[in-house]
Amino acid sequence: MSEDRTLAQSLRVQRCPECGSSRVMKDSEYAEIVCMDCGFVIDAKLTDRGPEWRAFDQEQRDKRTRVGAPLTYTIHDKGLSTMIDWHDRDVYGRRIPADQKAQVYRLRKWQRRIRVSNATERNLAFALSEISKISNALNLPKNILETASVIYRKAVRERLIRGRSIQGVTAAALYMACRQCSVARTIDEIAEVSGVDKKEVGRSYRFLVKELDFFVPPLTPSQYITKFSNQLAMQGKADEIAHKTLTSARTLKLTSGRGPTGIAAAASYIASVLTGERKTQREIAEIAQVTEVTIRNRYKELVERLWFIISL
C-alpha cells in the first residue's frame, strides 16, 4: 500500500512548469519526466527513494533499513562506488592472515579495474569531474550539475562525443542545462571558466540540440534582468520596474529579433533612472556584456514608445 503511494507521489506531475502543458510523459529509459510540448525536463531522476517496506516498531526499522549514498548522475558510476581500502585488516580491525593477503590483494586489483573499466567509463569519469569543476566555478546550483550530467550521459549513449573534444561537449552540456533550467548564463561565461573557445562551445551546443532532439526554450530578457539587478545591487523596486518595462516592450513588439541581453540591459537602465539610484550606461554595459551604444539604441526605442504608457 505504502509502496503504491510513494510511487504515485513521486510521479505526480500534471503540468509542465515551463509551458503549462499537461502533456507530460515519463521517459523511463532515460529516467526523466518530459513535457511533450516544449521538451522541458521536469524531473530527471525517477528513483523512488522512499522505503518500500513498512516498519511497525524500531526493531523492524533497524532490521529493514538499508544504508547507502543517494544515487547521483554526477559521478560516473552514479555514486555506487565500493572501495576496498588498503589496510590489511578485516571488519573487526584484526590483521588478515598471511595466506589470505594475496586474495585480498587480487580482489582489490579487480575492484579497481572494474570500476573504471573501459575507455567510455574513463571518458565519462573525466567529463563528469569537468562538469563539476565548471559548475563550481560559476556557482551554479546543484540541479544544473545533475541536468548537465544527464545530458552528457545521453550524448555518450548516442555516440555523439566521437571526434569532439570532451571539454567542448561538457561545456555545451552545461550551457544546455542552464538553458533548460532557465538560469541565465551566457556562452561566454562558460567558455571563460572552462577554457574552451566560445565558438567551440556554441558549435557543440548546437550539435547537441540537433542530435538529441531537444527543444530549448529561448532565453527571455526577464531572466537576464533578474541577474543584472542582482549584480548591480539594485533594490527590488528597480527590478520590478525593469520587468514591467519589459512586459510593455513585449506587447509593443519591441523585443523580437533583438538580443535579449541588450533589451534587459536597457530595461535595467531605465529602472535605475526611474528609481533614482542611477547607474551609468557603462556599468550596466559591463555587466550585461553589451556596449553602451546598444543600451542607448534599445533605451531610445523603449523610451520613444513607452513614455506615454508610463505617464498614463
Next chain:
DNA sequence: AAGACGAAAGTGGTTGA
C-alpha cells in the same frame, strides 16, 4: 572631467537563392 549621445565603419552570424 565624467557621462551621455550619435554617426560611421566594421564584425560575425543568419537567410535565401
Next chain:
DNA sequence: TCAACAACTTTCGTCTT
C-alpha cells in the same frame, strides 16, 4: 557556396551635467 542583411560592436567627436 555566396551575397545580402540585420543586429551589434568599435571608434571617435561632440554635447551635457
